[in-house]
Amino acid sequence: MSFQPNSNDTLNINGKIYRIAEHPYALGMPYGQEGRQAVVYKLLGPETEEMGLKVFKPRFRIPGMVTLAIQLAQFADTPGLAVCRRTVLSARRHSEVLNRFPDLTYAVLMPWVAGPTWMEVMLAETELTPDESLRYARFLAELLTNMEERNTAHCDLSGPNVIMTGMTDPDAAILVAMVDVEQLYGPGIQRPALLPGGSPGYAHLGAVDGIWSPEADRFAGAILIAEMLGWCDPRIRKYSWGESYFDPGEMQKDGERYQLLIQVLRERWGEDIAGIFKLAWESEHLLHAPTFGEWLIALQNIVLLPAKDDHQEAESNPYGESSLGSEPVVIERYFIICPSCKAKNEVESYHDITDLKCKSCLVNMDPFHKNQQETAASADYTSYSAEDTPSIVSVHRTRWGIFAAAVAAFLMVLGWWFFYQNGDMEVETLKLRLRTKEQTIRQVNQKMYDILLTMDDSELVKISEIKLRNETEDGGALGSFTNRFRQNEIRYIAYYLKIENLAAGVKSIRGKIYTKYIRPDGSVNRNPESSPAGFTTAEDFKLSKEASELTSGWGNATSGIYEVGIHQIEFWYNDRLLGKTVFTVY
Amino acid sequence: MYEIMATQKTPALIIYLLDISASMHERLGKKRRIDVVTEALTSAFRQMVFRSTKGGRLAARYRVALLAYSDQVYDIFGGIKTIDQIAQLGVPELSPQRSTGTAKAFAAAKQILSKELPHLDGCPAPLVCHMTDGEFNWDDPEPHARRIMGMRNPDGNVLVENIFITDTCFSDSFQDVSSWSGIMPKSELSSPYAAKLRNMSSAIPDSYREMMRESNYNFAPGSLMLFPGISPELVALGFQMSAATPVR
Secondary structure, eight states, rough: OOOOOTTOOOOEEETEEEOBBBBSSSTTTEEEEESSSEEEEEOOOOOGEEEEEEEEEGOOOHHHHHHHHHHHGGTSSSSSSSSSOOOOOOOTHHHHHHHHGGGGGOOOEEEOOOOOOOHHHTTTTTTOOOOHHHHHHHHHHHHHHHHHHHTTOOOOOGGGGGEGGGOOOOOOOOOOOOOTTTOOOOOOOOOOOSSOOOOTTTGGGGGTTTOOTTTTTTTHHHHHHHHHHHHSSSHHHHHHSSSSSSSSSTTTTTTHHHHHHHHHHHHHHHHHHHHHHHOOOOSSSGGGSSOOOHHHHHHTTTTOOOOOOHHHHHHHHHTTOTTOOOOOOOOOHHHHHHHHTTEEEEOSSSSSSHHHHHHHHOEEEGGGGGGGGTTTTTTGGOOOOSSHHHHHHHHHHHHHHHHHHHHHHHHHHHHHHHHHHSHHHHHHHHHHHHHHHHHHHHHHHHHHHHHHHHSSSSGTEEEEEEEEEOOTSOBBSSSSSSSSEEEGGEEEEEEEEEEEEEETTOOOEEEEEEEEEEETTBBBBOTTSOOOOSSSSEEEEEOOOSSSEEEEEESSSSOOOSSSSEEEEEETTTEEEEEEEEEEOO | OOOOOOOOOOOOOEEEEEEEEEGGGGGEEEEEEEHHHHHHHHHHHHHHHHHHHEETOOOOOEEEEEEEESEEEEETTOOEEEHHHHHHHHHHHHHHHOOOOOHHHHHHHHHHHHGGGGGOOTTOEEEEEESSSSSSSSSSHHHHHHHHHHOEEEEEEEEEEEOOOOSSSSSOOOOOOOOOOOOOTTOOOOOHHHHHHTTOOOOOHHHHHHHHHHTTTTOOOOOOEEEOOOSSHHHHHHHHHOOOOOOO
């Protein structure tokens, strides 16, 4: 009988009676939430115990869940990973309940983690104070750093998989918890047969089909931390896309939401935090994204200071004691240099500056002088004390500045007199400069040309794209380009390689691309009669222009030659691995 | 195509057209046909609720209109309702009426779609799920259905699905529903009305097939959104398909 419980139905698991909880918002319905792989029901046990029962959809009921539960147990005491403490319902140990409900085979019983998901917080536009934003972001960064140091990663981080436990219990020691840990990467854990694709709004462009590696969380984790830090700002809440801050279609693009978030991070949390997020956003590969250790150090360096709104207090004691709920002020100050008298005028920010008059000479300053910002955290201001005022430091700097300007002016006048007294000399000088520039360019080009000619061809060939597709024998498409194939639908898996000649216009490159097709068991697919030694096939190519496409493939007119599992194809040229691709057969 | 996921910001629109003619009193297995349909619809709504529940919140990922028809069309919910609103209302009890004005029902659906489509640019393509157990009276519904199938938004053409509750008309035997690959454009059908419904059925998008695969249903590429309701299980399968818009 398929498992379609009603609210208040009971289950006997290991001698304990659990009741299916009622949905808080759906009249008479059981409390269930469906994800990609399973439906999780809330169970109420004896003595107010709350548990979750994760019932997997048929395709995801894998006997390996039992072993996975044993492997996950090592993380159960990590703050935020309580769901790793779990019982898997198996025929050997839970025959009574499984006889009644076979659909519960390999279902997982685990602690219920109370609290809204981060996605829920964003959808409801729940306000956070700056203090709360910082606390949640720090806790998440600590949790992820803890995992990173243990060579572990969640591998499917996203708003729905992060529970804000601190919101139901403000005194809780654990502020943030993770759920949906079935694809966790860690020591001794077997790679899942089916990896979820990256979650929209959190997936790195290089990993949309899913990734299972210790660095898998770096991008999604960066997005979550940045979202939490930004959420105390009304602008971020207002312009958030919906179930995530970013529209899934704008990931890693220089869009308006990205610009806004960077601006808010910079204004509220400082250049370091904004810079780290920028690195993550612009990373081409997850390995290039910052580690969570770097995030944590930057977050721990943030000092809570009195709110910016209280100008009077800030002016008299800019580095006073912090208090709970106060707005953190970064160690950064904004100045505009007067274009007339060069005096330094302190401002709150570079935005909405109109009719700003210089305090020294009363000239109306151009708001575009915002580019002349200086930060108090750099240069001379790190040893700044509360007694000093900007005007004293400005006086010292201004005296030296005036002297330097006078010397420069004298030299300029001298130079002008020397070079521009004769009008012809000015023209000749310009011509000379132009000729020199052209000559320099020619020399550089020639050097590049010589270098390219001497470089080994294998360093000049680059694979810029690899695509795979299921096709008929004569190349007809049987689906779109993908890295996941259903076993009984496969006929021929064809690869399409886009190869670039980095020396296009200088020289042509020709040779053979060697392919190595590695089966799920690690063996290399070879034809003993025709395959080159150590490889599967060799294909000739010639690159005279910038790019060319190579295609080939393997298969059969009927299905079944591809085993279920993870397959890999490597592409080699002159003993150098140019690229590889991985595909899954299920 | 058909890749846009149903989210609170981009909800999926599903319009149900349910035949409540007098013949729905007849038995399908041990229950009345109308009761089988009500149960299957409840199950589909429950699935939508589960897919919309994240933490303690019910996100409005689906918008549903429920039109029951006999010789008239009855808008059961009084307009389009979001799934969180339906969760509060519950599934209504349907009572069989008289004759089968299928064309009117499709015309009403087309009216809803004409009004809604201009606002559904970033949303999944809408779906019209039609359930019937017999031939229509009065006008032929096929031209209306085909006009609906020609309407579209950036995600794709509007999908039309048909669940045909009948004892005969399909030559396939169903020992195991999970191994059934679906009805193809050239599948043999013994009933002329089933053939008409086939002309009024969209092909199952790949993304929907993928969602159904998770529940172990394996529809072949190119199979149609036409389901023979010869058992309660198959009726339930048809309604499950109607809720198979990809979600995150």
